Amino acid sequence: MRVDGKWYRTIWLQSEATVQIIDQRFLPHDFVVEDITTVEEMAAAIKDMASLASRPRNLTHSEVPGDPRGPPAALGGPRGLRRHLEEARRGPRASDESPLSDPRGSRAEFGTKDMHVRGAGLIGCAAAYGIYLAARAAAAADELVLEAVAAAGVRLRATRPTAVNLAVGAARVEAAVGAALQGGGGAAAAVAAAKAEAGRFTDEDADFCHRIGEAGAALLEEIRDAKRAKAGACGEEPVVNVLTHCNAGWLAFADWGSALSPVYVAFDRGVRLHVWADETRPRNQGAALTAWELSKHGVPHTVIADNAGGHLMQNGMVDVVITGADRVTRTGDACNKIGTYLKALAARDNGLPFYVALPSSTILTGPRSRSSSAATTRCATPRASARRTERGGGCS
Ligand SMILES: CSC[C@H]1O[C@H](OP(=O)(O)O)[C@H](O)[C@@H]1O
Numbered sequence: 001m002r003v004d005g006k007w008y009r010t011i012w013l014q015s016e017a018t019v020q021i022i023d024q025r026f027l028p029h030d031f032v033v034e035d036i037t038t039v040e041e042m043a044a045a046i047k048d049m050a051s052l053a054s055r056p057r058n059l060t061h062s063e064v065p066g067d068p069r070g071p072p073a074a075l076g077g078p079r080g081l082r083r084h085l086e087e088a089r090r091g092p093r094a095s096d097e098s099p100l101s102d103p104r105g106s107r108a109e110f111g112t113k114d115m116h117v118r119g120a121g122l123i124g125c126a127a128a129y130g131i132y133l134a135a136r137a138a139a140a141a142d143e144l145v146l147e148a149v150a151a152a153g154v155r156l157r158a159t160r161p162t163a164v165n166l167a168v169g170a171a172r173v174e175a176a177v178g179a180a181l182q183g184g185g186g187a188a189a190a191v192a193a194a195k196a197e198a199g200r201f202t203d204e205d206a207d208f209c210h211r212i213g214e215a216g217a218a219l220l221e222e223i224r225d226a227k228r229a230k231a232g233a234c235g236e237e238p239v240v241n242v243l244t245h246c247n248a249g250w251l252a253f254a255d256w257g258s259a260l261s262p263v264y265v266a267f268d269r270g271v272r273l274h275v276w277a278d279e280t281r282p283r284n285q286g287a288a289l290t291a292w293e294l295s296k297h298g299v300p301h302t303v304i305a306d307n308a309g310g311h312l313m314q315n316g317m318v319d320v321v322i323t324g325a326d327r328v329t330r331t332g333d334a335c336n337k338i339g340t341y342l343k344a345l346a347a348r349d350n351g352l353p354f355y356v357a358l359p360s361s362t363i364l365t366g367p368r369s370r371s372s373s374a375a376t377t378r379c380a381t382p383r384a385s386a387r388r389t390e391r392g393g394g395c396s
Contacts, residue, residue, distance in 0.1 A: 001250040001264070003031065003296050009255045011117065011125050011202060013195070017136070019129045021045060023116045024251060028292035034116060038137060039152040042130035045116035046123050046166070047159040119252020120326050120362055121205045124165030127156045128198040131173035135194040139187035149177050164327040168361045173197045202254045208359035209256035216262025216322065216357060217269060223319050224271050241319045243276040243309055246337035247285035248324025248357065249293045258357040259322040260293070267299050275301040276312060280337060306339050310346035321347045321354045328356065329364050
């Protein structure tokens with residue numbers, strides 16, 4: 001999606017050796033692009049156990065390629081910046097009183113402090129590229145690629161137990177490596193196959209999300225048309241009010257997003273829209289990320305307390321609810337961020353459509369199992385009746 005006039009994905013292959021990501025720990029205040037060169041760094045980017053060095057404000061935009069201002073002098077140019085990012089990755093030390101320390105240290109404590117990348121689709125793409133980086137490192141060190149890839153797969157799968165996409169992305173590239181080696185192609189062919197498959201998986205993620213956007217935009221246009229008909233000929237052009245929970249926008253995927261993709265497609269088609277964005281405690285993905293990406297696209301929105309949604313629905317200020325999902329079973333049970341179920345209940349109680357938008361990579365394909373911590377809501381396709389469970393404790 002477009003950030004200040006430049007099109008970005010959330011993850012891309014910058015060179016053979018470097019995957020680049022938007023480091024979401026610093027959004028919405030700073031736009032930082034981070035280099036990932038090893039599977040260890042990718043695993044830390046998904047779940048950064050030793051998270052977070054503080055960093056100064058003045059790095060905003062300093063990572064945007066081709067930014068004429070370049071890294072601020074305070075950092076001593078590109079080498080200083082790399083050193084800073086190394087320190088960021090290593091995390092704060094008691095003695096870290098360098099001028100780089102930010103007295104408001106808490107800034108980056110706000111939101112996704114230990115998740116450089118997050119969101120179902122994006123952590124799937126990150127896992128895919130993580131396997132590629134592991135294969136490449138093993139080949140370069142003349143080590144067994146298959147073993148390195150297997151170890152990388154265990155490491156990446158252990159980072160976050162939420163979105164099923166993570167395991168799907170890793171498995172896709174592991175399979176490509178296995179097939180290349182079985183085909184007698186050797187390490188170089190395995191690395192090439194891994195790179196190609198990680199790229200394909202990421203392109204698919206972006207494409208599937210755009211298609212969700214097209215399918216969902218039609219639903220938003222239907223709502224608009226119904227409101228137009230109700231308002232009659234002399235009525236003002238209606239605004240379609242969408243409520244969403246957490247962040248299932250392009251920042252949660254390679255591009256476009258799932259729940260927000262219909263909003264972007266419909267908005268670009270001229271539908272008047274307004275989004276109620278749940279702040280989504282405890283990590284505030286709604287306040288920090290959903291609001292940021294909507295503002296970058298120019299979509300009117302309001303950040304609300306998580307408990308306000310039901311009241312807005314009761315008072316006719318919401319037309320439709322759209323969320324994402326971490327995993328969906330074949331029976332249509334959807335698991336998503338804590339708080340989603342309450343929105344589903346409120347939507348049903350107020351007779352409002354509630355959609356879960358997801359790419360097929362979020363559907364559990366294993367044996368028919370009902371995930372024990374599933375939030376059950378309507379799926380984007382069949383209008384299903386809401387049933388209950390809530391994503392239980394411990395996960396943020
Ligand atoms: C479509 S994204 C699904 C799920 O993932 C995100 O959670 P997190 O930020 O913890 O990775 C998003 O908030 C959604 O709840």
